[in-house]
Amino acid sequence: MAAEAKPAGKEAAKRRFLELIGQGWPSARAAREVGVHPRTGRDWRRGVRKSSDTRVYPDGTVVDSGSGTRYKVSMIDPVEAEVHSRYLSQVDRLAIADGLINKQTVTEIAEEIGKHKSTVSREIARRSLEGVYLPHRAHGAAAAARARPKTCKLVDHRVLREQVEQGLERKLSPEQISHRLVKDFPDDESMRVSHETIYQALYFQARGGLKREVQKALRTGRARRKPQRQPGQRQPRFVEEMVMIADRPAEVDDRAVPGHWEGDLIIGANNQSAIATLVERTTRYTMLVHLPHGHDAEQVRDGLIQTMSTLPTHLRGSLTWDQGCEMARHKQFTMATDMAVYFCDPHSPWQRGTNENTNGLLRQYFPKSTDLSVYGPEDLEHVAQELNGRPRKTLDWDTPAERLRDLLTT
Incomplete structure (x- = not known):
């Protein structure tokens, strides 16, 4: 157009x-x-409305792009706003007032409104005026305290702000300043500020009140808050991006196509020695990888490449492993063998159950808390042959060796 x-x-x-x-x-x-x-x-x-470094979204969310601080401005009258059930509503406060007039105990009032007696007791103590509880006044005060954004306490309280600035100039941390104020001013409740409020004042000047120069007093020297990991959010396990088991092809899951393997380490005494175990998902054929020089990422990579290179191409489909640090070089393994590596979810050993079962069988030969470095390649080959010669119920009483032989001769 x-x-x-x-x-x-x-x-x-x-x-x-x-x-x-x-x-x-x-x-x-x-x-x-x-x-x-x-x-x-x-x-x-x-x-979205933008003013300087601040962005205001239609739902009232305000984001400061400089500090990354996010808060929400109420878009409705805070007194009339509906509150979460865990807070006291205006109806609850009217019931508290009626209960006090009728000489009910705090426990009786709490049971009537479905709240804990401590909640009712604190409400009466906090919101009463000269011994009289006024429910409408209390509800308005609670709504005003709940409203956001608030003016930072350090903006309005000059003496408190000066004490905080002096503490920062003395290289004290915000937490040390916060607790020291309680000791230095035990009878003055106005001289109280949390360490989080001090950090907010330093990192977000629009809500702060502290001089920008005192930011240099922080031990970290940062002028911005460092983003923290959210609950449930995992840090990347490896530098090289992992492909998770959820992205594994369906042909691997149903075991219809041979050549897909599961692997893990069995660890010896004091975490000093290890053997890598590999199990083919369709035939249950087992191979053991000798790791004489340790089980770090480089040693495991080299051992797996050497072992997998002995297989024909059509039996080198994929490898499924857990998120152990020994697989940090998984991309290099893939490049050398042309085998994709898929990683299980954290704490989910059942996602490679064939290998877990095989490792249990191997403990008959390699008991826990023993030194695995005493076993040479010939020992590992002997154990693997014994396992591969066992008839398996899941294979209709064929052995893994027989099933693999059939694949190689067809």
């Missing part, structure tokens, strides 16, 4: 951008047409 003359001014550009979006233009193309960055166009499309 033909482009029209570019409008002048930010508001005109925004109007023109939204018009083009309404006509079906892609966001990036419409942004180029009106002469703005694609991200600006996406913000306009989603209703």
Whole structure:
């Protein structure tokens, strides 16, 4: 479609951008047409407002791009807002007031409103005025305390701010400052501030109140908060990206196609020695890898490459392993053998159950807490031959060696 003359001014550009979006233009193309960055166009499309380094989303979320701090501004009247059931509602507070008038105990009131007696006791102590509990006033005070964003305490309290700045200049940590204030001002409740509030004031100046210069007093020397790992979020196990078992082809899962292996280490006494075990999923054929020089990533890589290279190409399909650090060089193994490596989920040994079962059988030959370095390649070959010569119920009482022989001769 033909482009029209570019409008002048930010508001005109925004109007023109939204018009083009309404006509079906892609966001990036419409942004180029009106002469703005694609991200600006996406913000306009989603209703995001930007002021300096702060971005305000339509749901009230505010993000400071400098510090990464995120908080939420209430978009409705905090007094009338519905609160979570674990907090006291206005109806609960009216019931507390009625209970006090009728001389009920705190326990009786708590049972009536379905809250813990400690919650009711703290509410009465905190919100009473000269011994009288006023439910509407208490609810308004609670709503005001709940509202976000709040003015930082260090902004409004000059004496407290000066004490914090002096502590930072003395190279004290925010936690040391917070606890020291309790000792230095035991009778002054206004001289209290949490270490998190101090960090917020340092890392997010718009909510802070502390001089920017005192940031240098932090031991880390950082002017921004370091992002922390969220609960449940795992750090990448290896530098080289893993392919997880969920991405393993269906032909591997149903054991219909031979040549797909499961592997692991059995560890000797004091974690000083190891043997790598490999089991073919279709035939249950076992191979043992001698690791005379240790079981770090390089030794395991070399041992697996040497062992797998003895197999014909059609039996080198894939290898499934757990997330042990011995497989950190898995990409190099794949390049040398042309075998894809798939990794199990954390703490999920059943995802390579054939290998787990085989390792249990191997402990008959290599008991736990023994030195595995005393076993040479001939010993490992003898044990593997014995296992591969055992009839298996899952193979209709054939042996793994017989099943592998059939694959090699057909």
